[in-house]
Amino acid sequence: MQDVYDDLALEGTELADLVAGLTPGEWAAATPATSWTVRHQVAHLAYVSRLVRLAVSDAGAFAAGAAPLREDFRSGMDARLAEYVAEPVPALLRRWAEERAAAEKGLAALKRRDLVPWPAEPLPASVLAAVALTELFAHGQDIRDGLGRPRALTDRIGHIVFLGTRTRDLAYRTRGLRPPAEPFRFELTAPSGDLWAFGPPDAGQRIAGPARDFCLLVTRRRHRGDLALSAFGTEADQWLDIAQTYVGPPGGGRAPQ
Known part of the structure; x- marks a missing residue:
């Protein structure tokens, strides 16, 4: 990176x-x-x-x-x-x-x-x-x-991807929820076309898609319905609804476009 x-x-x-x-x-x-x-x-x-x-x-x-x-x-x-x-x-x-x-x-x-x-x-x-x-x-x-x-995005967003995966549990704690015990697998495609992967390859909960869309999701700048992100597993799917990288109230997020 x-x-x-x-x-x-x-x-x-x-x-x-x-x-x-x-x-x-x-x-x-x-x-x-x-x-x-x-x-x-x-x-x-x-x-x-x-x-x-x-x-x-x-x-x-x-x-x-x-x-x-x-x-x-x-x-x-x-x-x-x-x-x-x-x-x-x-x-x-x-x-x-x-x-x-x-x-x-x-x-x-x-x-x-x-x-x-x-x-x-x-x-x-x-x-x-x-x-x-x-x-x-x-x-x-x-x-x-x-x-x-x-x-025009560059691979600078790799640091945001890293932060989004590192702060997975923040979204739960902000809402008074208990984070899942099982780690997630993240497989995200960089603007350059490289694959950025985080988490155990055999994890049962997995999120995949463009890194750009992942960054817009975890910063709550787009509704998940407008993004090409896929969740595999119930907990991963729930996380796409609540993901955030920042400390503080999540706010209402963005409405679907």
């Missing part, structure tokens, strides 16, 4: 280049997330970049900043988001760029397995980089959907 730190920087630069040239009307365009405009999406990414920067550079400041999220994820996130949304667009873009660059530099300076604090639990630095890349992918998809802009 490609280097997650390089891919994180590339994904951030690509999205930043897209929004840099938007008109005031495009910044105010609605996105699929209820009541969120393009401006809200970028504000959210700037805030997440700040959390990553603090996580890799100042554990005490991170703990203080993440405390509202642990108490009430939704209200804590909304309160911080308002601060970023209120900034003029040039200041918001500058702040996002600075936070993103500092977060990328801090992550790359760590050993891949160094544990870094995060709201749910400490994560290895390389996994947190995959989390940050997944945030860019997910909210970048919202921005592109709101603007009607297509995207």
